[in-house]
Amino acid sequence: MPELPDVEGFRRTFARHAANKTVSRVEAVDRTMTRKTSPRSLARALARRRFRDPYRHGKLLICPTGGPALVLHFGMTGSLEWSSGEPRHRHDRLVLVFADGELRYRNMRKFGGIWLARDPKALESITGRLGPDWLEVSPARFRERLGGRRSSIKAALMDQKVAAGLGNLTADEALWQARIDPRRRVSSLDEREEATLYRKIQKVLRDSLPHGLVPAKRSWLTGSRDHRGGSCPRCGTRLERTRIGGRTTVFCPREQS
Numbered sequence: 001m002p003e004l005p006d007v008e009g010f011r012r013t014f015a016r017h018a019a020n021k022t023v024s025r026v027e028a029v030d031r032t033m034t035r036k037t038s039p040r041s042l043a044r045a046l047a048r049r050r051f052r053d054p055y056r057h058g059k060l061l062i063c064p065t066g067g068p069a070l071v072l073h074f075g076m077t078g079s080l081e082w083s084s085g086e087p088r089h090r091h092d093r094l095v096l097v098f099a100d101g102e103l104r105y106r107n108m109r110k111f112g113g114i115w116l117a118r119d120p121k122a123l124e125s126i127t128g129r130l131g132p133d134w135l136e137v138s139p140a141r142f143r144e145r146l147g148g149r150r151s152s153i154k155a156a157l158m159d160q161k162v163a164a165g166l167g168n169l170t171a172d173e174a175l176w177q178a179r180i181d182p183r184r185r186v187s188s189l190d191e192r193e194e195a196t197l198y199r200k201i202q203k204v205l206r207d208s209l210p211h212g213l214v215p216a217k218r219s220w221l222t223g224s225r226d227h228r229g230g231s232c233p234r235c236g237t238r239l240e241r242t243r244i245g246g247r248t249t250v251f252c253p254r255e256q257s
């Protein structure tokens with residue numbers, strides 16, 4: 001599932017192939033994926049526009065032009081693919097046609113969405129529901145935004161209103177690296193634990209960015225979590241699974257308790 005590092009990878013793909021170029025046409029827009037716009041208005045609004053540099057806010061990719069901005073959320077299975085000749089895929093939900101190829105938003109399971117922000121106010125109505133991007137949030141701001149939450153720490157990290165960009169893998173990885181039980185209430189964490197957690201989150205994100213995904217390193221929880229009966233890369237204890245906020249959560253019962 002695309003998390004901040006994956007979307008950062010899609011941002012690089014967009015920047016490499018579409019930024020500072022004029023889109024000739026917009027095709028194959030899936031009606032079920034457009035949010036507050038239609039395939040027709042989207043295609044009309046973007047055709048012959050020149051894209052500027054894209055940027056990311058949490059898991060949203062924002063692709064401005066001189067006028068409206070295209071906003072993409074990748075849901076569970078989304079990606080961006082550049083093609084200069086291969087046949088289209090049946091899961092392509094939006095195709096930006098350029099003189100030298102096509103940029104395709106592919107999304108099998110269709111979670112996520114496609115927005116058109118016609119002006120800064122419309123963009124604010126999309127991004128304004130999110131907390132600050134994880135790469136921009138300071139330790140003090142993190143503490144302040146966590147404050148008063150009654151949920152478990154794992155659920156709070158996944159809540160995009162606290163800070164935007166973490167997903168299931170990054171949250172589990174950072175909690176494991178910080179040796180904090182994902183089931184603990186936010187209010188039970190002391191200042192030192194919050195500081196450690198903040199540092200580990202930043203580290204996991206920054207280590208993942210060059211890969212464009214959360215890498216399954218052997219020394220990381222992510223490298224072991226998908227093996228049935230997988231053990232903790234640090235202490236060898238068999239990893240445990242539970243569900244928090246509807247998502248499979250993996251942790252080391254010995255070091256995270």
Ligand SMILES: [Zn+2]
Nearest residue numbers: 232235252255
């Ligand atoms: Zn362990």
